[in-house]
Amino acid sequence: MAKRGYHHGNLKEALIEAALSLIAEKGPHGFTMAEAAKLADVSAAAPYRHFSGREELIAELARQGFELFADLLEYAYRDGQPSPLAAFEAVGRAYLAFARKHPGHYVAMFESGILPNSERGLAAAAGRANQVLLRAAHDLSQRLPAHRRPPTDMFAAHISALSHGIIELYARSAPGARGPFTPDDLLESGIGIYLRGLGFLEPDT
Amino acid sequence: MAKRGYHHGNLKEALIEAALSLIAEKGPHGFTMAEAAKLADVSAAAPYRHFSGREELIAELARQGFELFADLLEYAYRDGQPSPLAAFEAVGRAYLAFARKHPGHYVAMFESGILPNSERGLAAAAGRANQVLLRAAHDLSQRLPAHRRPPTDMFAAHISALSHGIIELYARSAPGARGPFTPDDLLESGIGIYLRGLGFLEPDT
DNA sequence: TGTACATCAGTGAACGCGCGTTCACTGATGTAC
């Protein structure tokens, strides 16, 4: 950590980083203002210059997380290129990759018990992420004959739930403790079977 | 609450009940020994006659939860009657029903960060619940021609993940906040699509 | 049935701790002239 004088210069960011590390390491309640301040090398009172309190800091983590999540999903979808099906599967992989690469954000978003209305912008960011999933589901379902199309939001909810469930049950704690499959294998095979059930034909093995 | 003398008579059970209420109401960290003792109408020191500490009490909740979970799943499966398919779908409903009826247990089992090795019996109970799912998945997959059978543990993992994901994302907090579908609708439709993808034919709509 | 005594399951006071947060303060920085 670089030397610094009386003023930190970048404390808000440093506190966010510290909180993310603590949350990723010890769960949503393993983060305290005091410890985040210590990690950022400032006194315990300093964080209150940047956040009204603990709640606000966590809400900010969740908001940033949803923004990042939406960006990554959007990038993975790439307007449905090269094909809706391939793009959709890329979105699924991005979901898992986000949880793995940004565990602190993920926990703040989904496990901290934060309420979406607690910060202005949180609900908006969460909505944006959801919009990407809805668009992917919508575009893909257009490939089916009209009478077999599932409701878009149901479709998206299934994929979200499967992804989230795999992350919570099989990507946390001791990997492989629950079986011989990686989370990625599980998600890919699960989405594959699901899509076949919807009527997207795949090479039958 | 009934009058009592110096001895409570049933304190261990009362503490477990109190802890379940607190956890269901306020999350895995919204439970404290002190508050559980107060709910049970004893001093803060009394719980230590029955549990070595907070960890052990939570582990006991999780263990009981897995036993109950296994019982319910087993009852729902009923040896595959009347048909493996119907029994399998009953298991899916039982999964959701358990989370709804026993939220304290569910949280202790899956969201408390408890380690399966922390109490003798916890891992065994969790294993037993998993065995029921594996058996249901196995029996059902026998209905498919051999070359199309999915690995049993993968099959069971998909169903677990979908169920768990739906519970975490759509059954908590404000119901319906995330869409017009109930958790039960989502699970039933999701399992239906998945099973069709595996080759179980259903009336095509 | 009565008594002595071991055991059990509580009490209440105390501990050390870390937490979130407030407050008066002060050192550093930026700006107007």
Next chain:
DNA sequence: TGTACATCAGTGAACGCGCGTTCACTGATGTAC
């Protein structure tokens, strides 16, 4: 360039609090004879 001053972003001490846990204790219960 220099000076006065407002503002900003820290400090450090203190607060009240509730927590998990320990300890010596005591009232209640069960048992041997």
